[in-house]
Amino acid sequence: MAASAARVAVCTAAAVGAAFAAGLSQPYWAAIAVCAVLQGQTLTGTWQRAINRSIGTVAGLGVAALLLPLHPHGVAVALIVGVLQFVVELLVARNYALAVMFITPLTLLLVEAAHPGASPVPFAESRLVNTLLGCAIGVVGGHLLWRRATGRRVSAVLATAIRVEGRLLAAVMAGRPRHEIVQARRDAQSSLLNLRDVYVQAVGDHPAAETLWPRLVAAERLGYLILALPGTESPGRGPGGGDVAAVEACFARLAPAATGAAVPPDVPDDLDVPDPRIGTELRMLARLLREPPPRREPRRRVRRGV
Numbered sequence: 001m002a003a004s005a006a007r008v009a010v011c012t013a014a015a016v017g018a019a020f021a022a023g024l025s026q027p028y029w030a031a032i033a034v035c036a037v038l039q040g041q042t043l044t045g046t047w048q049r050a051i052n053r054s055i056g057t058v059a060g061l062g063v064a065a066l067l068l069p070l071h072p073h074g075v076a077v078a079l080i081v082g083v084l085q086f087v088v089e090l091l092v093a094r095n096y097a098l099a100v101m102f103i104t105p106l107t108l109l110l111v112e113a114a115h116p117g118a119s120p121v122p123f124a125e126s127r128l129v130n131t132l133l134g135c136a137i138g139v140v141g142g143h144l145l146w147r148r149a150t151g152r153r154v155s156a157v158l159a160t161a162i163r164v165e166g167r168l169l170a171a172v173m174a175g176r177p178r179h180e181i182v183q184a185r186r187d188a189q190s191s192l193l194n195l196r197d198v199y200v201q202a203v204g205d206h207p208a209a210e211t212l213w214p215r216l217v218a219a220e221r222l223g224y225l226i227l228a229l230p231g232t233e234s235p236g237r238g239p240g241g242g243d244v245a246a247v248e249a250c251f252a253r254l255a256p257a258a259t260g261a262a263v264p265p266d267v268p269d270d271l272d273v274p275d276p277r278i279g280t281e282l283r284m285l286a287r288l289l290r291e292p293p294p295r296r297e298p299r300r301r302v303r304r305g306v
Helices: 002-021 028-038 043-070 075-091 096-114 121-144 149-174 178-205 207-227 244-257 276-290
Strands: none
Touching: 002 028, 002 121, 028 043, 028 121, 043 096, 043 121, 043 178, 075 096, 096 121, 149 178, 149 207, 149 244, 178 207, 207 276, 244 276
């Protein structure tokens, strides 16, 4: 999150500075375009929003060319603004390019209403140039600034997920109070969801993060097996008890191994856990953490015959 905020701050400042240096009016439109583009979070999403913003702005200028010559005022302006805003709210979550096509004439209509009698052409030109400038700076910033920051977070989030899973399993096996088990279950669910979200963002920023996929799957399978234990839903001792101390020691070494801070433990075949599949997944996860991630092979383009 810190890298994303810093990226937005740097690109916004660069866009405003470039707009002022070029002598453009309404330079804040360039800053708005940068913020809109960088909301894509990943590099792929940034490209998509930049293209949608650019195409939607050009198309929106065509819609504005039909409305602005009418020089609406008073109640007419209020009605048109209301209709445009209604359409924008309907489209913005479904198709960003179409939404921008109506945002652009809405903005220009409000600007013209604030400057009665002024020609709308300079405002339209400024809107187009500032938007294209902001989109370009947003894409460049997405490429150059902290591109791999999310990828480096995957290992830390994976370690947190493993640590929380171990806490839940130990709580179930030790038969701890219900409120502790409920809290540990919620933490495990949240950590697994966060792990998947961070991984998706990392792959979008840098495809080499795909090599961490086997580790992520192993951690997820382990977590869901623990969440499926009957003891996570009912108070008292967990199903079958087990060697709590051995399990806690195993997870205590697995979690830092996810970040490379420790060596993964050798999980014994006879580890006493409520479900033997948990032991199998623990051994699989330890093996994956012990091996370096495979190198990502570049994708080859397949030529199709005519």
